[in-house]
Amino acid sequence: MKTIGILGGMSAASTQIYYRQLCERVRQRLGGLHSPELLIRSLNFSRIEQLQASGQWDQAGAILNAEALALERGGADFIILATNTMHKLADQMMVNVTIPLLHIADATASRVVKQGLKTPGLLATAFTMEQPFYLDRLKAAALQPRVPEAADRADVHRIIYEELCKENVVPASRALYVEIAQRLIDAGADCIILGCTEVGMLLNQDNVSVPVFDTTLIHCEAAIDMALRP
Numbered sequence: 001m002k003t004i005g006i007l008g009g010m011s012a013a014s015t016q017i018y019y020r021q022l023c024e025r026v027r028q029r030l031g032g033l034h035s036p037e038l039l040i041r042s043l044n045f046s047r048i049e050q051l052q053a054s055g056q057w058d059q060a061g062a063i064l065n066a067e068a069l070a071l072e073r074g075g076a077d078f079i080i081l082a083t084n085t086m087h088k089l090a091d092q093m094m095v096n097v098t099i100p101l102l103h104i105a106d107a108t109a110s111r112v113v114k115q116g117l118k119t120p121g122l123l124a125t126a127f128t129m130e131q132p133f134y135l136d137r138l139k140a141a142a143l144q145p146r147v148p149e150a151a152d153r154a155d156v157h158r159i160i161y162e163e164l165c166k167e168n169v170v171p172a173s174r175a176l177y178v179e180i181a182q183r184l185i186d187a188g189a190d191c192i193i194l195g196c197t198e199v200g201m202l203l204n205q206d207n208v209s210v211p212v213f214d215t216t217l218i219h220c221e222a223a224i225d226m227a228l229r230p
Helices: 012-030 045-053 057-074 085-093 104-114 126-130 132-140 150-162 171-186 215-228
Strands: 004-008 038-042 078-081 120-123 191-194 212-214
Touching (some): 004 012, 004 057, 004 215, 012 038, 038 057, 057 078, 057 085, 078 085, 085 126, 085 132, 104 212, 104 215, 120 171, 126 132, 126 150, 191 215, 212 215
Parallel strands (some): 004 038, 004 078, 120 191
């Protein structure tokens, strides 16, 4: 089994989900007392969030690069970045890193395409919904992603940072997310991508009427595939 290097803490809430899901999936596949070989570097998200908010992306990228190099030195065979938004810095993060990065958007796009769907609605941070770094990866897979209108994007973003990253699940926010997802469906989305690693705390297949693609779970499954591959 290959060693998975997890660069997390962005937020800590989602990194906990990653750890739990990776352990559960290895146990389901291999049985017994099997668990994944992991190296985890969890950052202080307050520091990263301040750099995001102030537009200091190069500084944030330098931090991620240093941590990716540390994971490689520690013995990781490949890296997963346990956040969608910070994939904005994937190229900078992997400078001089010789082990591969398993990109969350590519893993998700592959799953959507495999199910024959074309027009995913994307719910994520404003950075992910509004900047090309993520949307372009989906478009490269021949998908036609849709994002909410501006007011809905603002609400989705606010709830992520003010509530979900703090592990605060608010019923009213769940109801609002369901409404926003439905507006995307009404506008032509044939599926919904939960494009922030915390969005699955509010949305899932039980409260969305079209297929749901939870990027956190997809990323974990792809990581286990890669770890178990000869």
